[in-house]
Structures are given as C-alpha cells and as structure tokens.
Amino acid sequence: MNTMQGYMRENGTLGIRNYILVISTVSCVNSISSKIAQKTGAIAINHEQGCVEFKDDHKRTVLSISSAGKNPNVAGVLVVGLGCEQTSSQPLIRSIEATGKPVEFVRVQDEGGSPEAIQKGIELVEKLQKQASELKRDECSVEGLVVGVQCGGSDWTTAISGNTVIGRMTDLVVKNGGSVLMSEVAGFPGSEHIVAEQAVSHEVGLEVFQMVDELRADFVKDYGQTIEKINPTPGNKAGGITTLVEKSMGNIKKMGSSPIQGLLKLEDKIPYPGLWIVDSRVQGPDQFSTSGFAILGANVTVFSTGRGTPIGNAVMPLIKITGNPKSYQKLNSILDFNAGVVLEGATIEETGEELYKLLLEVASGKQTKSEINENFEFVVPREPKRKVV
Structure with missing residues (x-):
C-alpha cells in the first residue's frame, strides 16, 4: 500500500x-x-x-x-x-x-x-x-508527503524499539518518494561521526560535523559548561538513559539507513524528496522541533516517547508511538502505536511496516490521539542569543 x-x-x-x-x-x-x-x-x-x-x-x-x-x-x-x-x-x-x-x-x-x-x-x-x-480527497502517491520524526520523554526502550521502528518507516517513506525531516541537533553529539557517514556526499558529512562542533562550542562560550550538563534530561535519566552518547545513539535510529541529502534551515524550502536534517539549534521542549517541521511544510510528525507526552501540533497530526509496552497500556489515551511489541518478539521490519501503514491511514484522514484530545501546540522556535565578544 x-x-x-x-x-x-x-x-x-x-x-x-x-x-x-x-x-x-x-x-x-x-x-x-x-x-x-x-x-x-x-x-x-x-x-x-x-x-x-x-x-x-x-x-x-x-x-x-x-x-x-x-x-x-x-x-x-x-x-x-x-x-x-x-x-x-x-x-x-x-x-x-x-x-x-x-x-x-x-x-x-x-x-x-x-x-x-x-x-x-x-x-x-x-x-x-x-x-x-466542499474540498474532496483524491488518491495520491506518497510523493509529496513530508514526515517529521521526533522523540521526547525518552527512556531505555526508545532506542531499542521506538526509534528503530521509526527508522524502518523512514526508509519506506523515502523509498516511495516522500520526504523525512529530522531535527534535535542537541541530541547528535557523540554520534555525529555515524550521521556524517550516512550523508549523501563528503561535503554534507562535513556540514554535519561543523554543525555539531559549533553547537558544542556555543554551549561552552555562552553558558560556561558543556552540553552534557543538561542533556540527558532528568526524565531521561530516570528512564534509564545514562549519557548523551547513549541518548544520541538512540536518537539517530529514527533516520533509518536512508542517505542524508543535506541540512536545512527553517527559512529554506525542501529542494527535493529524501531524508533531510533540520539545523534548528533551539533550546527548549519538543514543541520547538515539531513547530519547526510545520514551518518547513511537514504534513505529519511521527513522535517516539518512552515515558509519554500529550503534545500535538496546530497544523499537523502527531502519530505518537512508544517502544515501552507498559507505557502504551498506561497511556493509551495519548499514544497511537505500540512499538514495544519488538521487545516481546515482533521483528523491527514487520513493526516498521505496520507503522508505515498507520502513517498512510492518518494521511488519508484517520485521526490521531493528539487531534482527538485537541492538543494543538505551536511555538515560535527561537534560537538562543549569542554573546557578543
């Protein structure tokens, strides 16, 4: 399908x-x-x-x-x-x-x-x-569909099942002519070398390194401390994530194996379909990233959360998935998909394909929990002020 x-x-x-x-x-x-x-x-x-x-x-x-x-x-x-x-x-x-x-x-x-x-x-x-x-739906291909991928409220299952399943879905979207946007720049340090290797060219790989190097330097210059002081968050640590490197290794799983076409700023346009990194170095909650996707024209965001979060977006549905079967049972009113079945024996490939099917159903009109619950957040994603030296 x-x-x-x-x-x-x-x-x-x-x-x-x-x-x-x-x-x-x-x-x-x-x-x-x-x-x-x-x-x-x-x-x-x-x-x-x-x-x-x-x-x-x-x-x-x-x-x-x-x-x-x-x-x-x-x-x-x-x-x-x-x-x-x-x-x-x-x-x-x-x-x-x-x-x-x-x-x-x-x-x-x-x-x-x-x-x-x-x-x-x-x-x-x-x-x-x-x-x-009076507007009517027509049958369309996946070409033209723009999907954001995001994670928040992460725990130990996010990397193992939640984000890995999203990665499989990402590959299917890209394979069928759609676009996928990945942000969370503050979640890259420690894995930037892996991200760079996935770039479509040497030049794009160097841009990834430069982006992360600048982010690290800005933290030290502006705040007098490294990014590791605030990331992982207290909630991440309570959920079993111990270091930023561990968190970043799970974070990048959402990209699947598709080649990264390039880096985009919020004021850019998506040049052509494929997997893109959104270089939005905002510091704030997950709404900053999802609003950034909406600004770039995303139709929908697939959002992985181990611990659970109710957020939505004002201009697109959020498909909320969890890699934690206990969270899915406890927070079913805000979660749409249980990727935790991977921990119980299901394969990542099959589960990713099921998530892809759900994505197409949502794109065709099926409401998500964020829409049913009227979670319509939107913020202006502002980047931090830089000190003048």
Whole structure:
C-alpha cells in the first residue's frame, strides 16, 4: 500500500487535513483569537511577540506564523490584528494567499473592541469552514508527503524499539518518494561521526560535523559548561538513559539507513524528496522541533516517547508511538502505536511496516490521539542569543 487519500493544493503541494487557523499578528489579541477558535472549532495560533521586536526576532515571528498559514494541511486562515502592532497584516495575508487558499482578516481597533471582533471573526471562520467542507480527497502517491520524526520523554526502550521502528518507516517513506525531516541537533553529539557517514556526499558529512562542533562550542562560550550538563534530561535519566552518547545513539535510529541529502534551515524550502536534517539549534521542549517541521511544510510528525507526552501540533497530526509496552497500556489515551511489541518478539521490519501503514491511514484522514484530545501546540522556535565578544 503506497497510496493515500489527500488534497492536492493549487500550488502543487499535498495536504492531508483541512484545518482552519486563527492567527494572531501580536500577543495583544491572543485571547480574542482563542475565543474565536473555541467558539468555532478552528485552531488558534498564538505567540508571545509581534511588537517591539528587533529585526531578527521579528523576522522569525513572521516566518513562523506565515509558514503555519501556508502549510498544505491548512485550508483557510483568519488573521486577527490589533491595528498598531509591528507585524504588518497585509504582507502576511498576501504571503498566505499566494498558496491559493482563502484568507480573511479582522482588526480589533476597526471593529470597535473585543466583543465585536470576536463576533466578526466567528462569521468569517464559519465562511472558511463552509468552503473547506466542499474540498474532496483524491488518491495520491506518497510523493509529496513530508514526515517529521521526533522523540521526547525518552527512556531505555526508545532506542531499542521506538526509534528503530521509526527508522524502518523512514526508509519506506523515502523509498516511495516522500520526504523525512529530522531535527534535535542537541541530541547528535557523540554520534555525529555515524550521521556524517550516512550523508549523501563528503561535503554534507562535513556540514554535519561543523554543525555539531559549533553547537558544542556555543554551549561552552555562552553558558560556561558543556552540553552534557543538561542533556540527558532528568526524565531521561530516570528512564534509564545514562549519557548523551547513549541518548544520541538512540536518537539517530529514527533516520533509518536512508542517505542524508543535506541540512536545512527553517527559512529554506525542501529542494527535493529524501531524508533531510533540520539545523534548528533551539533550546527548549519538543514543541520547538515539531513547530519547526510545520514551518518547513511537514504534513505529519511521527513522535517516539518512552515515558509519554500529550503534545500535538496546530497544523499537523502527531502519530505518537512508544517502544515501552507498559507505557502504551498506561497511556493509551495519548499514544497511537505500540512499538514495544519488538521487545516481546515482533521483528523491527514487520513493526516498521505496520507503522508505515498507520502513517498512510492518518494521511488519508484517520485521526490521531493528539487531534482527538485537541492538543494543538505551536511555538515560535527561537534560537538562543549569542554573546557578543
């Protein structure tokens, strides 16, 4: 089974959902965006900035919220502005409209206040929802599908069963013409030589070494300590992971055996299908990486968690898998797939193929637990400030 039921967008991209987003241009209107979304069933994209930002920070804010709106899983967008913020609404709207999807706009200062803006926003979202309901799925190949792979809340089973099964799925996605995005740069130290050997060329391998070397040096320069001081996390250690090298060896299992085509920044476009490393050196929880995948146009992320986590994403479903059969039994309401069967005798190959089948089912409309539970997180993935020396 290498076909799925998706939505071909006007700009040639492949969507697997018809989400309607309500996007705040500035944090001042977050509560208004949230109320519109709550009353309509749309999804709010809120953030902490949008005004009084320096150039690079504001550029990242605009990149994040505009890319969320342009993601092929999104069928329509309501932009909610205040009227005096730094974020310019019209360029934001035009960039999203360029993908061919409808965009509506409400400005609080023009509407007369919060209640009026909320009522107007509800009417506009309902209009967008009606338009989206008329879109139909078509049979599509895996070509054009973009899949993120991530792990968080890891324990000793993550490397042995969870991430290894994802690696098998990765190879199947790439083999059938899709793209896979892998991030978690802070989880590479100790295994960068293995990652580099998997690169498609010597030049790409050197880029991997340089990325990790720079990361290590930045930690020492900016914080006066090595990355090993904070990674593995306390939760990782409680779950049986003892060192960063041990954690990184498990982390890279998600890449399978496919050749790494290159490194991407969040502002880049995926040049062609294959396995790509996202060089996003953010320091924060897992939402930073999953939001980065969404910014790059991912349709879905397959997320391995040994200990369990409820997170989702505002513009794509997360397929939550665990390599720990006890976690799957205990946290079934937030987990979609039990890779822990490998510990009980199932093969990695067969289990990876079952995960691939689930991926295609989700791409064709099957809801994940993150969607059912309405876990729709989205953050602006900001990189740490560098000291000027």
